[in-house]
Amino acid sequence: MLLEINPFNPQPRLMKQVADRLRNGAVICYPTDTGYGIGCDMFNSKAIKRIVQLKSRPKNKPFSFMCSDLTHIAKYAHVSNTAYRLLKKSLPGPYTFVLPATKIVPKVMVTKQKTVGIRVTENNISQLLISVLGNPIVNTSLPAEDEPPPGEPFEIDLMIGNRVDLIIDGGPVYPDPSSLIDLTGDYPIILREGKGDVTPFL
Numbered sequence: 001m002l003l004e005i006n007p008f009n010p011q012p013r014l015m016k017q018v019a020d021r022l023r024n025g026a027v028i029c030y031p032t033d034t035g036y037g038i039g040c041d042m043f044n045s046k047a048i049k050r051i052v053q054l055k056s057r058p059k060n061k062p063f064s065f066m067c068s069d070l071t072h073i074a075k076y077a078h079v080s081n082t083a084y085r086l087l088k089k090s091l092p093g094p095y096t097f098v099l100p101a102t103k104i105v106p107k108v109m110v111t112k113q114k115t116v117g118i119r120v121t122e123n124n125i126s127q128l129l130i131s132v133l134g135n136p137i138v139n140t141s142l143p144a145e146d147e148p149p150p151g152e153p154f155e156i157d158l159m160i161g162n163r164v165d166l167i168i169d170g171g172p173v174y175p176d177p178s179s180l181i182d183l184t185g186d187y188p189i190i191l192r193e194g195k196g197d198v199t200p201f202l
Contacts, residue, residue: 001161001165001166001167002153002154002157002161002167002169003017003018003166003167003168003169004169005018005125005168005169005170007031007123007124007125007170007171008124009124010124010125010128010129010170012128012132015125015128015129015132016132018129018132018166018168019129019132019133019134021165021166022040022041022044022047022129022133022137023041023044023133025040025041025044025046025047026040026047026165026166027039027040027047027050027051027054027163027164027165028040028164028165028166028167028168029142029156029160029164029166029167029168030125030126030129030137030168030170031123031125031126031168031170031171031173032066032119032121032123032126032139032173033092033093033094033121033122033123033173033195034094034121034173034175034176034177034178034194034195035141035142035149035151035173035174035175035176035177036142036149036150036151036153036156036173036175037139037140037141037142038051038054038055038138038140038141038142038160038164039051039065039066039137039138039139039140040137040138041133041135041137041138042065042105042106042109042135042136042137042138043106043135045106045108047138048063048106048108048109048138051063051138051140054143054160054163054164055140055143056143057140059108060112062108062109062110062111062116062117063109063117063138063139063140064096064116064117064118064119064138064139064140065109065116065117065118065119065136065137065138065139066118066119066120066121066126066130066136066137066138066139067118067119067120067130067136068120068127068130068131069091069092069120069127070084070087070088070091070120072120072130072136073087073099073118073120075102075104076101076102076104076105076116076118076136077099077100077101077102077105077116077118078099078100078101078102079099079183080183082183082186082187083097083099083183086181086183086188086200086201087183089200090196090200091120092120092121092122092127093120093121093122093196094121094122094176094178094179094194094195094196095119095178095179095180095181095196096117096118096119096178096179096180096181097117097118097119097181097182097183098115098116098117098180098181098182098183098184098191099115099116099118099183099184100114100115100116100184101114101115101116109138113184115184117180118136119139119178123170123173125168125170141175141177142156142159142160142175143159143160148175149175151172151173151174151175152172153167153168153169153170153171153172154169176194176195177192177194177195178192178194178195178196179192179193179194179195179196179197179198180192180194181198181201188201190202
């Protein structure tokens with residue numbers, strides 16, 4: 001099911017509808033600043049299992065998740081003073097940050113090293129949806145095929161429309177992976193250079 005939402009001024013009524021569906025265990029496809037992603041409420045274990053199956057992903061490889069802002073991150077990760085300064089300069093933006101997890105994060109979302117991958121996207125729809133839901137949203141890319149993932153909602157619908165409960169149509173967003181930065185130590189480590197400028201972390 002495709003649900004068209006204004007990417008510049010998301011309709012609150014529609015955002016509430018999507019948030020309600022997430023609370024009830026829906027798996028959705030939604031726009032971010034680095035392409036469309038697949039997600040669910042981070043605290044719904046059944047929905048997470050569905051995404052694991054959809055992605056054919058190893059159970060011991062946790063997903064990253066989306067928070068609404070820096071204050072929201074502090075609830076789910078331990079943020080050092082150095083990390084805080086870097087996050088404040090970089091977010092929202094096309095980055096995934098690796099941080100030490102707090103105990104509130106479900107175990108299925110945490111690595112063996114007790115870390116989590118967290119994003120705060122610049123996309124208006126995703127930001128508002130997370131705020132309305134009140135919980136982080138699981139974030140993973142579309143299933144890997146032979147070609148790059150589509151950026152047009154109607155193409156995504158053709159590809160996985162029968163495997164997710166809802167696809168938010170927020171206009172075309174062509175995939176460009178986030179930069180992955182490890183902030184668990186005293187100095188940042190660039191794990192993947194993507195859309196986000198890595199200069200501040202050198």
